[in-house]
Amino acid sequence: MNMQTQVISDAIVRLEGVVKKFGEFTAVERADFEIGRGEFLAIMGSSGCGKTTTLRMLAGLEDPSEGDIYLDGQRVNGKATWDRDTPMVWQSLALFPFLTVQENVEFSLKMRGVGKVERAQRARIWLEKMQILEFAGRNISQLSGGQRQRVALARALVTEPKILLLDEPLSALDAHLKVRMQAVLSNLQKDLGITFVYVTHSMSEAFSMADRVVIMSRGKIEQIGTPQEIYHAPRNRFVAEFLGSANIFTGKLVEKAGDVWQVETAHGRFAVKASQAVAKSVGDTLSFVVSAEKMQIGALGAGVAGIRARVVGEEFVGASAILFLETESGEELKVQKSHGELASIDLHSGSTLTLHWEPEACHVLPGE
Amino acid sequence: MTRPSLYSLTLALPLLIWQLAFFAVPLIFLIAISFWTVRNFQMMPDLNFGNWERILTRSVFWDAYLRTAILATTSAVLTSAIAFPAAYAISFKLSERVKQWLIFVLIIPFFTSYLVRIYALQVFLSDEGIINAVLGMLGIGPFGMLNTTFGTLVGMVTLCLPLVILLQVFSLNFVNRDLVEAAHNLRCGRLRTVLAVIVPSARVGLVIAALFAFILSFGDFVSPLYLGGGNPPTLSILITDITKSGQQWPRAAVVALMMIGTLLSVAFAAITYAYKERGK
Numbered sequence: 162m163n164m165q166t167q168v169i170s171d172a173i174v175r176l177e178g179v180v181k182k183f184g185e186f187t188a189v190e191r192a193d194f195e196i197g198r199g200e201f202l203a204i205m206g207s208s209g210c211g212k213t214t215t216l217r218m219l220a221g222l223e224d225p226s227e228g229d230i231y232l233d234g235q236r237v238n239g240k241a242t243w244d245r246d247t248p249m250v251w252q253s254l255a256l257f258p259f260l261t262v263q264e265n266v267e268f269s270l271k272m273r274g275v276g277k278v279e280r281a282q283r284a285r286i287w288l289e290k291m292q293i294l295e296f297a298g299r300n301i302s303q304l305s306g307g308q309r310q311r312v313a314l315a316r317a318l319v320t321e322p323k324i325l326l327l328d329e330p331l332s333a334l335d336a337h338l339k340v341r342m343q344a345v346l347s348n349l350q351k352d353l354g355i356t357f358v359y360v361t362h363s364m365s366e367a368f369s370m371a372d373r374v375v376i377m378s379r380g381k382i383e384q385i386g387t388p389q390e391i392y393h394a395p396r397n398r399f400v401a402e403f404l405g406s407a408n409i410f411t412g413k414l415v416e417k418a419g420d421v422w423q424v425e426t427a428h429g430r431f432a433v434k435a436s437q438a439v440a441k442s443v444g445d446t447l448s449f450v451v452s453a454e455k456m457q458i459g460a461l462g463a464g465v466a467g468i469r470a471r472v473v474g475e476e477f478v479g480a481s482a483i484l485f486l487e488t489e490s491g492e493e494l495k496v497q498k499s500h501g502e503l504a505s506i507d508l509h510s511g512s513t514l515t516l517h518w519e520p521e522a523c524h525v526l527p528g529e
Numbered sequence: 530m531t532r533p534s535l536y537s538l539t540l541a542l543p544l545l546i547w548q549l550a551f552f553a554v555p556l557i558f559l560i561a562i563s564f565w566t567v568r569n570f571q572m573m574p575d576l577n578f579g580n581w582e583r584i585l586t587r588s589v590f591w592d593a594y595l596r597t598a599i600l601a602t603t604s605a606v607l608t609s610a611i612a613f614p615a616a617y618a619i620s621f622k623l624s625e626r627v628k629q630w631l632i633f634v635l636i637i638p639f640f641t642s643y644l645v646r647i648y649a650l651q652v653f654l655s656d657e658g659i660i661n662a663v664l665g666m667l668g669i670g671p672f673g674m675l676n677t678t679f680g681t682l683v684g685m686v687t688l689c690l691p692l693v694i695l696l697q698v699f700s701l702n703f704v705n706r707d708l709v710e711a712a713h714n715l716r717c718g719r720l721r722t723v724l725a726v727i728v729p730s731a732r733v734g735l736v737i738a739a740l741f742a743f744i745l746s747f748g749d750f751v752s753p754l755y756l757g758g759g760n761p762p763t764l765s766i767l768i769t770d771i772t773k774s775g776q777q778w779p780r781a782a783v784v785a786l787m788m789i790g791t792l793l794s795v796a797f798a799a800i801t802y803a804y805k806e807r808g809k
């Protein structure tokens with residue numbers, strides 16, 4: 162797990178062997194990672210993977226069962242949330258319905274004993290920044306989803322913290338508003354230069370906004386990296402499947418000729434271009450992925466292995482389409498091609514295609 | 530407003546009939562009686578404003594009115610204040626299992642008649658009663674607790690407490706837990722969160738619980754009579770006194786209508802306050 166202890170020169174958060182158990186249930190199995198100052202980090206995974214628990218431990222709403230959490234160099238285990246400077250934006254937003262917009266934003270200033278005049282002044286600066294100053298005197302129930310989102314952000318940011326925690330804040334919005342709020346969040350983070358820790362189950366949200374992404378599953382961290390790293394070089398089968406666009410093959414390494422390896426799979430022998438980081442020797446079992454857009458259809462060159470598969474469906478994705486195919490042994494494959502390219506092929510449900518790819522298109526999963 | 534369908538009207542019919550038969554008709558009858566005349570201990574239908582004038586110009590009535598209002602208000606405030614910490618603990622701090630048991634325990638007082646409980650309290654509060662006996666062993670007292678305002682309030686609070694705790698628990702159960710965590714996260718400590726977030730969030734339920742305590746105490750006849758001694762009288766005692774002296778049902782009706790009017794105004798004001806929204 163060397164990639165998870167990646168050293169960051171200027172870390173604002175450090176988790177060391179953090180474990181969280183609720184009775185018998187282990188919510189977070191072991192988290193070891195750092196978050197850089199000014200970084201936009203997304204923690205992504207399906208529900209129950211431990212992402213929200215990890216965030217809540219940073220906020221001080223849960224205490225780790227084992228391990229240590231450092232915030233700005235200080236160990237914060239056991240420190241109550243009200244003694245930390247880690248404001249959070251809730252999935253439900255958790256705005257106070259019995260207070261006006263401005264009173265909501267002033268809340269944490271009031272708790273810190275900031276005087277009335279200064280409080281109002283600072284709150285209004287943030288309302289202005291979030292473009293909701295005109296709603297200052299309104300009741301929360303009279304605002305739209307997007308406006309509430311902005312109130313929640315203003316309320317969390319009014320104390321000018323070094324870190325902001327966000328727990329799926331966009332999940333209640335419709336698709337169009339979601340994309341707009343993503344841009345708002347992204348720009349806000351860049352302008353403020355503070356650290357955002359963003360929990361989400363949505364790959365598009367995580368990959369479009371985050372500098373780095375942590376992928377979690379069943380309490381374990383599966384991979385940490387930039388969106389590009391994760392997309393092009395998933396570490397294991399889970400991540401590859403989670404990303405959803407990759408075809409996964411497993412076989413035995415039978416020959417190594419430099420960085421081109423021969424892998425014997427159930428579908429035949431394939432040449433795979435391996436990266437230096439993968440430690441495998443002849444005779445080992447390995448898995449490699451070929452992303453859907455790198456799959457090629459038809460006409461095999463001499464000596465190139467291919468797979469025959471039957472078309473079972475097609476999905477329209479903007480400028481391209483994804484073909485769903487099934488091999489003779491029942492494995493699912495995906496091919497993503499432009500509409501133009503697909504038009505030249507005799508294509509109907511049930512037709513059989515030959516698929517192949519370049520050795521360079523393969524990525525060997527190092528964690529398998 | 531959409532027009533209610535025939536179907537929903539049919540479903541509401543039993544309630545409507547009940548309310549008509551046992552609330553609206555008696556109320557109209559009460560209003561009518563308040564204008565009748567009593568001659569030779571006999572009530573005669575009339576349009577006599579004398580009953581109203583007679584009651585509303587007497588200081589006996591206004592003294593009783595003020596006393597009853599203060600007693601009921603004190604009882605509502607006292608009951609709410611005593612109930613809240615318990616309701617908070619039940620709703621926020623206890624496990625589901627313990628919660629269910631406690632709610633069951635809170636319902637037990639409703640199993641015994643109020644009158645029986647008040648007689649039992651007499652045994653506790655009298656000069657030779659259990660409380661004074663215990664205090665006597667410690668070398669203090671005896672304190673006169675029976676036939677005092679204190680005695681009346683003990684009875685009223687005992688009457689209202691289980692209901693108020695239950696209403697408070699149910700309203701606290703509906704407080705969004707995220708709000709509590711958000712308050713903590715925004716630097717609001719535990720106690721302050723109770724006052725700044727939990728109480729305002731549960732305001733509707735808490736006000737309605739206090740309103741019930743006020744209504745029950747305002748109309749209570751048993752506690753003021755058997756624990757408070759009945760003298761000086763509260764409004765409900767005044768009603769019985771008036772009916773006993775010369776069959777003055779019309780004047781008693783005036784007092785009763787004043788009580789109903791007060792309760793309606795208080796309930797209206799309380800509910801308006803409870804649902805008042807902040808901001809524009």
